[in-house]
Amino acid sequence: MSGIETVKVIVNAEKQASKMIDEAMTEASAIRKRIDSIIQQQRQQMLAEAKKESAAIAARAGEEGKLEAEQYERESLQALKALVAQAHAKKDATVEKLVTIMMRVE
Amino acid sequence: MSETSKFTEDILKSATEKAESIVREAETETQRASDEAKVTISREAEAIVRSARADADAVKRRQISEARHRAKLREQQEKDKIMQDVLDQVQKRTSQLVEEETKYVPLLTHLIESGIQELGDKAAMIHLSKTDLGRNPSNMEQKINKSLLGRVKVEWSKEPIDASGGAVISSLDGKIRIVNTLDQRFEALEPRLLIEARASLFGE
Numbered sequence: 001m002s003g004i005e006t007v008k009v010i011v012n013a014e015k016q017a018s019k020m021i022d023e024a025m026t027e028a029s030a031i032r033k034r035i036d037s038i039i040q041q042q043r044q045q046m047l048a049e050a051k052k053e054s055a056a057i058a059a060r061a062g063e064e065g066k067l068e069a070e071q072y073e074r075e076s077l078q079a080l081k082a083l084v085a086q087a088h089a090k091k092d093a094t095v096e097k098l099v100t101i102m103m104r105v106e
Numbered sequence: 107m108s109e110t111s112k113f114t115e116d117i118l119k120s121a122t123e124k125a126e127s128i129v130r131e132a133e134t135e136t137q138r139a140s141d142e143a144k145v146t147i148s149r150e151a152e153a154i155v156r157s158a159r160a161d162a163d164a165v166k167r168r169q170i171s172e173a174r175h176r177a178k179l180r181e182q183q184e185k186d187k188i189m190q191d192v193l194d195q196v197q198k199r200t201s202q203l204v205e206e207e208t209k210y211v212p213l214l215t216h217l218i219e220s221g222i223q224e225l226g227d228k229a230a231m232i233h234l235s236k237t238d239l240g241r242n243p244s245n246m247e248q249k250i251n252k253s254l255l256g257r258v259k260v261e262w263s264k265e266p267i268d269a270s271g272g273a274v275i276s277s278l279d280g281k282i283r284i285v286n287t288l289d290q291r292f293e294a295l296e297p298r299l300l301i302e303a304r305a306s307l308f309g310e
Contacts, residue, residue, distance in 0.1 A: 006110045013114035017121030024125030028132030035136035039143040043150075050151035054158030061162030065169030072170060076177035080184060087188050087307040091195075094306040098196040098299050102292065103209055105216040 201270040215249045217286040221275030224284045229259040233274040236266035
Protein backbone atom coordinates (compact mmCIF):
# COMPACT_ATOMS: atom_id res chain seq x y z
CA MET A 1 0.00 0.00 0.00
CA SER A 2 1.37 3.39 -0.94
CA GLY A 3 1.64 6.26 1.57
CA ILE A 4 -1.26 8.10 -0.08
CA GLU A 5 -3.43 5.04 0.06
CA THR A 6 -2.59 4.57 3.72
CA VAL A 7 -3.57 8.17 4.48
CA LYS A 8 -6.84 7.73 2.57
CA VAL A 9 -7.69 4.63 4.54
CA ILE A 10 -6.99 6.41 7.82
CA VAL A 11 -8.98 9.52 6.78
CA ASN A 12 -11.91 7.30 5.82
CA ALA A 13 -11.72 5.55 9.14
CA GLU A 14 -11.68 8.89 10.92
CA LYS A 15 -14.69 10.05 8.90
CA GLN A 16 -16.53 6.86 9.74
CA ALA A 17 -15.64 7.28 13.41
CA SER A 18 -16.83 10.86 13.38
CA LYS A 19 -20.08 9.79 11.72
CA MET A 20 -20.61 7.10 14.36
CA ILE A 21 -20.18 9.64 17.12
CA ASP A 22 -22.49 12.12 15.40
CA GLU A 23 -25.13 9.45 15.05
CA ALA A 24 -24.69 8.48 18.69
CA MET A 25 -25.13 12.11 19.72
CA THR A 26 -28.25 12.41 17.60
CA GLU A 27 -29.63 9.26 19.19
CA ALA A 28 -28.77 10.56 22.67
CA SER A 29 -30.53 13.79 21.90
CA ALA A 30 -33.58 11.89 20.68
CA ILE A 31 -33.59 9.79 23.86
CA ARG A 32 -33.47 12.96 25.98
CA LYS A 33 -36.29 14.49 24.00
CA ARG A 34 -38.42 11.34 24.27
CA ILE A 35 -38.19 11.24 28.06
CA ASP A 36 -40.19 14.46 28.46
CA SER A 37 -43.17 13.04 26.64
CA ILE A 38 -42.77 9.70 28.46
CA ILE A 39 -42.80 11.47 31.84
CA GLN A 40 -45.78 13.58 30.80
CA GLN A 41 -47.62 10.45 29.69
CA GLN A 42 -46.68 8.68 32.93
CA ARG A 43 -47.92 11.63 34.94
CA GLN A 44 -51.25 11.79 33.14
CA GLN A 45 -51.73 8.05 33.57
CA MET A 46 -50.85 7.99 37.29
CA LEU A 47 -52.94 11.05 38.07
CA ALA A 48 -55.86 9.66 36.10
CA GLU A 49 -55.62 6.46 38.15
CA ALA A 50 -55.44 8.48 41.37
CA LYS A 51 -58.51 10.47 40.36
CA LYS A 52 -60.36 7.29 39.46
CA GLU A 53 -59.46 5.82 42.86
CA SER A 54 -60.54 9.07 44.55
CA ALA A 55 -63.91 8.95 42.80
CA ALA A 56 -64.37 5.35 43.91
CA ILE A 57 -63.45 6.29 47.51
CA ALA A 58 -65.94 9.18 47.46
CA ALA A 59 -68.71 7.01 46.04
CA ARG A 60 -68.01 4.23 48.56
CA ALA A 61 -67.93 6.66 51.48
CA GLY A 62 -71.15 8.32 50.32
CA GLU A 63 -72.85 4.93 50.15
CA GLU A 64 -71.44 3.82 53.53
CA GLY A 65 -72.46 7.12 55.13
CA LYS A 66 -75.95 6.79 53.68
CA LEU A 67 -76.31 3.22 54.98
CA GLU A 68 -74.97 4.13 58.44
CA ALA A 69 -77.26 7.16 58.58
CA GLU A 70 -80.25 5.03 57.61
CA GLN A 71 -79.31 2.44 60.23
CA TYR A 72 -79.00 5.21 62.83
CA GLU A 73 -82.40 6.62 61.81
CA ARG A 74 -84.03 3.19 62.17
CA GLU A 75 -82.49 2.61 65.61
CA SER A 76 -83.29 6.10 66.84
CA LEU A 77 -86.90 5.77 65.66
CA GLN A 78 -87.26 2.52 67.60
CA ALA A 79 -85.70 4.12 70.68
CA LEU A 80 -88.01 7.12 70.30
CA LYS A 81 -91.09 4.89 70.04
CA ALA A 82 -90.06 3.17 73.28
CA LEU A 83 -89.41 6.52 74.96
CA VAL A 84 -92.78 7.90 73.88
CA ALA A 85 -94.57 4.73 75.04
CA GLN A 86 -92.86 4.94 78.45
CA ALA A 87 -93.71 8.64 78.77
CA HIS A 88 -97.35 8.01 77.87
CA ALA A 89 -97.52 5.32 80.53
CA LYS A 90 -96.29 7.84 83.11
CA LYS A 91 -98.43 10.74 81.91
CA ASP A 92 -101.41 10.40 84.26
CA ALA A 93 -99.19 10.03 87.33
CA THR A 94 -97.16 13.04 86.19
CA VAL A 95 -100.29 15.17 85.76
CA GLU A 96 -101.40 14.25 89.29
CA LYS A 97 -97.97 15.08 90.67
CA LEU A 98 -97.97 18.50 88.97
CA VAL A 99 -101.52 19.24 90.09
CA THR A 100 -100.41 18.49 93.64
CA ILE A 101 -97.58 20.98 93.24
CA MET A 102 -100.04 23.54 91.86
CA MET A 103 -102.41 23.08 94.80
CA ARG A 104 -99.76 22.82 97.48
CA VAL A 105 -99.82 25.61 100.07
CA GLU A 106 -96.24 26.35 101.15
CA MET B 107 -2.97 -7.76 9.67
CA SER B 108 -1.18 -4.65 8.38
CA GLU B 109 -0.30 -1.76 10.61
CA THR B 110 -2.77 0.45 8.77
CA SER B 111 -5.62 -1.98 9.21
CA LYS B 112 -4.86 -2.27 12.90
CA PHE B 113 -4.76 1.49 13.22
CA THR B 114 -8.11 1.99 11.43
CA GLU B 115 -9.63 -0.79 13.48
CA ASP B 116 -8.47 0.97 16.65
CA ILE B 117 -10.00 4.24 15.45
CA LEU B 118 -13.35 2.58 14.73
CA LYS B 119 -13.29 0.57 17.97
CA SER B 120 -12.64 3.73 19.95
CA ALA B 121 -15.40 5.56 18.07
CA THR B 122 -17.82 2.68 18.71
CA GLU B 123 -17.04 2.71 22.41
CA LYS B 124 -17.47 6.47 22.57
CA ALA B 125 -20.74 6.30 20.64
CA GLU B 126 -22.03 3.58 22.95
CA SER B 127 -20.97 5.60 25.94
CA ILE B 128 -22.81 8.67 24.66
CA VAL B 129 -26.03 6.71 24.14
CA ARG B 130 -25.63 4.86 27.47
CA GLU B 131 -25.10 8.13 29.28
CA ALA B 132 -28.27 9.56 27.70
CA GLU B 133 -30.17 6.44 28.66
CA THR B 134 -28.89 6.52 32.25
CA GLU B 135 -29.68 10.18 32.48
CA THR B 136 -33.22 9.71 31.21
CA GLN B 137 -33.75 6.65 33.40
CA ARG B 138 -32.75 8.74 36.43
CA ALA B 139 -35.06 11.55 35.33
CA SER B 140 -37.85 9.03 34.82
CA ASP B 141 -37.30 7.51 38.29
CA GLU B 142 -37.26 10.94 39.91
CA ALA B 143 -40.41 11.91 38.02
CA LYS B 144 -42.12 8.69 39.14
CA VAL B 145 -41.39 9.53 42.79
CA THR B 146 -42.74 13.06 42.37
CA ILE B 147 -45.83 11.91 40.46
CA SER B 148 -46.45 9.15 43.00
CA ARG B 149 -46.42 11.73 45.79
CA GLU B 150 -48.81 13.91 43.80
CA ALA B 151 -51.12 10.94 43.19
CA GLU B 152 -50.95 9.91 46.85
CA ALA B 153 -51.85 13.46 47.87
CA ILE B 154 -54.90 13.33 45.58
CA VAL B 155 -56.04 10.00 47.06
CA ARG B 156 -55.29 11.15 50.63
CA SER B 157 -57.33 14.30 50.08
CA ALA B 158 -60.16 12.24 48.59
CA ARG B 159 -60.10 9.94 51.65
CA ALA B 160 -60.28 12.95 53.98
CA ASP B 161 -63.16 14.42 51.95
CA ALA B 162 -64.93 11.06 51.91
CA ASP B 163 -64.54 10.69 55.69
CA ALA B 164 -65.95 14.19 56.12
CA VAL B 165 -68.92 13.35 53.87
CA LYS B 166 -69.57 10.17 55.84
CA ARG B 167 -69.28 11.96 59.17
CA ARG B 168 -71.60 14.72 57.94
CA GLN B 169 -74.25 12.24 56.80
CA ILE B 170 -74.19 10.49 60.19
CA SER B 171 -74.10 13.78 62.05
CA GLU B 172 -77.13 15.01 60.07
CA ALA B 173 -78.97 11.79 60.89
CA ARG B 174 -78.14 12.29 64.58
CA HIS B 175 -79.33 15.89 64.40
CA ARG B 176 -82.60 14.86 62.72
CA ALA B 177 -83.15 12.15 65.35
CA LYS B 178 -82.41 14.58 68.18
CA LEU B 179 -84.83 17.10 66.71
CA ARG B 180 -87.53 14.46 66.30
CA GLU B 181 -87.00 13.32 69.89
CA GLN B 182 -87.21 16.89 71.15
CA GLN B 183 -90.42 17.53 69.18
CA GLU B 184 -92.03 14.38 70.59
CA LYS B 185 -90.96 15.29 74.12
CA ASP B 186 -92.26 18.85 73.72
CA LYS B 187 -95.57 17.51 72.44
CA ILE B 188 -95.96 15.21 75.46
CA MET B 189 -94.85 17.93 77.88
CA GLN B 190 -97.31 20.41 76.39
CA ASP B 191 -100.08 17.83 76.61
CA VAL B 192 -99.23 17.20 80.28
CA LEU B 193 -99.19 20.93 81.07
CA ASP B 194 -102.54 21.41 79.31
CA GLN B 195 -104.00 18.58 81.35
CA VAL B 196 -102.57 20.04 84.56
CA GLN B 197 -104.17 23.39 83.79
CA LYS B 198 -107.48 21.69 83.00
CA ARG B 199 -107.36 19.50 86.13
CA THR B 200 -106.46 22.51 88.27
CA SER B 201 -109.48 24.41 86.94
CA GLN B 202 -111.65 21.39 87.75
CA LEU B 203 -110.27 21.21 91.29
CA VAL B 204 -111.85 24.61 91.97
CA GLU B 205 -115.04 22.61 92.42
CA GLU B 206 -113.46 20.50 95.17
CA GLU B 207 -113.62 22.86 98.14
CA THR B 208 -111.51 20.75 100.52
CA LYS B 209 -108.58 20.95 98.16
CA TYR B 210 -109.16 24.36 96.66
CA VAL B 211 -110.21 26.60 99.54
CA PRO B 212 -106.93 26.19 101.50
CA LEU B 213 -105.08 27.22 98.31
CA LEU B 214 -107.37 30.19 97.70
CA THR B 215 -106.89 31.27 101.32
CA HIS B 216 -103.13 31.00 100.90
CA LEU B 217 -103.23 33.03 97.68
CA ILE B 218 -105.28 35.74 99.36
CA GLU B 219 -103.01 35.84 102.44
CA SER B 220 -99.80 35.99 100.45
CA GLY B 221 -101.35 38.71 98.24
CA ILE B 222 -102.30 40.79 101.27
CA GLN B 223 -98.80 40.41 102.70
CA GLU B 224 -97.19 41.31 99.40
CA LEU B 225 -99.41 44.37 99.04
CA GLY B 226 -98.21 45.51 102.50
CA ASP B 227 -101.06 48.01 102.88
CA LYS B 228 -103.38 48.64 105.84
CA ALA B 229 -106.39 47.82 103.65
CA ALA B 230 -106.86 45.42 100.79
CA MET B 231 -109.58 44.76 98.25
CA ILE B 232 -109.99 41.10 97.31
CA HIS B 233 -111.28 40.29 93.83
CA LEU B 234 -112.55 36.77 93.14
CA SER B 235 -113.87 34.81 90.18
CA LYS B 236 -117.59 34.43 89.64
CA THR B 237 -117.49 30.87 91.06
CA ASP B 238 -115.58 31.98 94.16
CA LEU B 239 -117.92 34.92 94.70
CA GLY B 240 -120.58 32.26 94.96
CA ARG B 241 -118.87 30.97 98.09
CA ASN B 242 -119.68 33.08 101.07
CA PRO B 243 -116.83 35.68 101.39
CA SER B 244 -117.48 36.03 105.10
CA ASN B 245 -116.77 32.30 105.43
CA MET B 246 -113.57 32.88 103.49
CA GLU B 247 -112.66 35.74 105.81
CA GLN B 248 -112.95 33.41 108.78
CA LYS B 249 -110.29 31.20 107.25
CA ILE B 250 -107.80 34.03 106.77
CA ASN B 251 -105.04 34.26 109.33
CA LYS B 252 -106.40 36.17 112.33
CA SER B 253 -103.23 38.13 113.06
CA LEU B 254 -103.22 39.30 109.45
CA LEU B 255 -106.84 40.44 109.71
CA GLY B 256 -105.92 42.31 112.89
CA ARG B 257 -103.48 44.45 110.92
CA VAL B 258 -105.24 44.75 107.55
CA LYS B 259 -108.79 45.77 106.75
CA VAL B 260 -110.15 43.44 104.06
CA GLU B 261 -112.90 44.34 101.61
CA TRP B 262 -114.43 41.98 99.05
CA SER B 263 -115.10 43.28 95.56
CA LYS B 264 -118.47 42.31 94.14
CA GLU B 265 -117.16 42.50 90.57
CA PRO B 266 -115.93 39.08 89.42
CA ILE B 267 -112.54 38.75 87.77
CA ASP B 268 -111.98 36.77 84.60
CA ALA B 269 -110.08 33.80 86.06
CA SER B 270 -110.69 30.13 86.72
CA GLY B 271 -109.67 30.62 90.35
CA GLY B 272 -107.40 32.41 92.76
CA ALA B 273 -107.64 36.08 93.61
CA VAL B 274 -106.47 39.56 92.72
CA ILE B 275 -105.54 41.63 95.78
CA SER B 276 -105.45 45.35 95.22
CA SER B 277 -105.11 48.55 97.19
CA LEU B 278 -108.48 50.21 97.81
CA ASP B 279 -107.85 52.78 95.08
CA GLY B 280 -106.93 49.96 92.71
CA LYS B 281 -103.54 51.48 91.89
CA ILE B 282 -101.58 48.47 93.13
CA ARG B 283 -102.66 44.99 92.12
CA ILE B 284 -101.21 41.68 93.20
CA VAL B 285 -102.38 39.02 90.75
CA ASN B 286 -102.61 35.65 92.49
CA THR B 287 -104.96 33.87 90.12
CA LEU B 288 -104.55 30.21 89.25
CA ASP B 289 -103.43 31.18 85.78
CA GLN B 290 -100.74 33.43 87.23
CA ARG B 291 -99.75 30.69 89.67
CA PHE B 292 -99.51 28.27 86.76
CA GLU B 293 -97.28 30.72 84.88
CA ALA B 294 -95.10 31.31 87.93
CA LEU B 295 -94.76 27.60 88.63
CA GLU B 296 -94.34 26.58 85.00
CA PRO B 297 -90.51 26.35 85.06
CA ARG B 298 -90.70 24.10 88.12
CA LEU B 299 -93.54 22.07 86.62
CA LEU B 300 -91.49 21.56 83.47
CA ILE B 301 -88.51 20.30 85.48
CA GLU B 302 -90.72 17.94 87.46
CA ALA B 303 -92.50 16.72 84.33
CA ARG B 304 -89.21 16.11 82.50
CA ALA B 305 -87.87 14.16 85.46
CA SER B 306 -91.05 12.16 85.87
CA LEU B 307 -91.65 11.42 82.18
CA PHE B 308 -88.15 11.06 80.82
CA GLY B 309 -85.94 10.64 83.88
CA GLU B 310 -83.98 13.77 82.95
